[in-house]
Amino acid sequence: SGQRYGEDVHAFFARRKERNEQLAKMETSKMKQERLQREANAAQGAPPGKKGARVFIWEEEDNGFFIRRAMNRAMAANSWHEFTSNQRLYDGYHNQWDLCSALAPNEEPEGSDDEDGGTENHLADCEFPEFPDDVEDGELLDEPSYDPYHDMSQIPFGRFGFVEPITLASYNQRLDAKLSLRSLGDEQWSGLERARHTQLPSFLALLEKAKTIGEIPRELLDLRQEEAEISFESNWVIAVRQERLNGNVFYVLEPKLSPPQDFPLYILIPSAVTTLQVVRMGWGPDLQEVIYHLLQHGVEFRVCIRHSVGIEPIIPIPDRFTGLGYRRKGYKPTSADHGVYVEQREDFLRSPRGRAALFAGGIIGRLARLIVDESLASMGPSREVLTTGVRLWDGCSSAAYWDDNLTDQDIDLICGVYEIATGKSTTCAIRIIIHHRFQVVSTRRLTSDKRLRFLGGPSHMHLAFPG
Known part of the structure; x- marks a missing residue:
């Protein structure tokens, strides 16, 4: 909240x-x-x-x-x-x-005052709520727990490029409704029942198996339609180019027209899908607007400056124990552990490098937004970026992109990871799931020691040992 x-x-x-x-x-x-x-x-x-x-x-x-x-x-x-x-x-x-x-x-x-204890005589004088015109029939009967954060109707086109075909067509493949909703990110969305999304389950099934866009029927995907707006780069409100940096592909976004700046900012997105979403939705032309929407959607990206290549920052030697440290065999988390975790997490997020957590996406970005002011997002990296940040370089240019960076230890601290001895020297894989009234979080694959993501305070744990 x-x-x-x-x-x-x-x-x-x-x-x-x-x-x-x-x-x-x-x-x-x-x-x-x-x-x-x-x-x-x-x-x-x-x-x-x-x-x-x-x-x-x-x-x-x-x-x-x-x-x-x-x-x-x-x-x-x-x-x-x-x-x-x-x-x-x-x-x-x-x-x-x-x-x-x-x-x-x-x-x-x-x-609200009803001293007589009855209401029948006053019904004619009561002012009942006037619902806006866009409230559809049946909406007031929705389950009260369903309140999507995003406008889900924009996801099929904005995120996936889905276009409902004008003519009736049938396709051999089709995802069931439950799997389709999971693919879209909202299992309670009722949009699949609408006429304009009739072929959406078939589109998702085809998209899942396709190795090239040529395997997707032209009438379903905007990228295959020469007349589609996304096919005309001149219509894009933001400039996009692809670069290989540190061996990975990034999509670099910058304004098409911008006044000269001493240290202009650049948005680097590792996902082609997210980049296409920026273009389709028309976010921009200012980088601040793009940053705002990317933060709202909780995706991973970077906001960098461009500076001389210099010397790549030295990654510090990690501590023996990560995150919140080490716990002996048989240790059980307490409310005091949770209090310490919250305090240490907030202290780090308020540090100069805490800004980097905003751009990590997922649960890390969500936790960061509780503490880090979003206005810092468009102000560029911290002053320590050239000594403690990350250098993103193509290997040949005289300049590189620089941004604040999170180490594995930082991520473990934000996520509340600490290590519990198992008493075993052999490698074992354990999944630990914490159930709490506020959130449900599952951990990544672990070795030797149990690594516990302690995000919601203690309630009860379920240990699942993969077969």
Whole structure:
């Protein structure tokens, strides 16, 4: 939810205000215009529709402390008038509503007092929620737990280049619905039932087995259609080129037109799929806008400067034990371990190199965004980049790309890894899964010692030994 451990209502909003002030400094004119439009729509006071803002409700615990929790839009619409206008706060930078009675504790919503204990005589005078036009039939019956972070309707085309064929066609291959939804990243999405996605399961099945794009039917994939917008590089709002750096392929993004700068920034993306998504979605032309969207989608990328090749930084010799250190055989994690982990993780993320975690994607990027101000993302690497960072070089140019870097030890610290002795000298592979009320995280393959990703605090562990 973005609320830190032990953080009260007023501290949360004060911290977010400071963060928004930093985001305002990196806003492009296009991003500002879109934000102002969102704020104008929110000023009408109506609950958000199907594609509207996310909603969070602050629930009061028995001790008087408020916990911020995500709320389904359908439930939000039903609860909207349980809060006064001063108890509903919209944040245009993050496109989020907060419903919190603590914002105006002395106010009561109209019609909340009912001294007679009945409501029938007052039904005619009650103001019921007015739902926006984009609320579709059946939406208010959705499961309250389903509240997708992204607009999933953009994923088939934006991420995969899927085009629904104009004419009816049949294909021999087709993924089942469950596997199709897993491929798209949301098992609860109802979009497969829509007419425009009829052939999407077939497209995903063909895409899975294809070795070249020529094996995908032309009518299903934009990359095979000469008339498609992506086929005209002149229409792209951002300049893209491919470079081989440190032996790996990267896609370098920069503005097509930009004023001279002492140290211009470059976005480096290791994934061709993500690069195509940037182009298809029209993110840009400013790098700040591209960075913003990449962070929101939790993908891996880098924001680099270009500098003389120099001397490649020396990678420090790793400690004997990684992450949070070593634990003896039979050790069981405690709440104190979790507290130490959170403190050490936040200390590192607030360090100059903590910025690099924003761009790692996945769970690392998600944890970093709880601590690291996103405005740092577009400010370039830290001052130590030439001595402690990573040099990305093609092997022949006089200049290279430089960026802050995370070591394996840094990653283990962020993810809460510590080593527990097994008492065995032989190699064994163990998968450790931690179940917690907030998150479920599985570890990577391990050898010799158990390496525990301790992200959510202790609850119970399940050890699965691969056969």
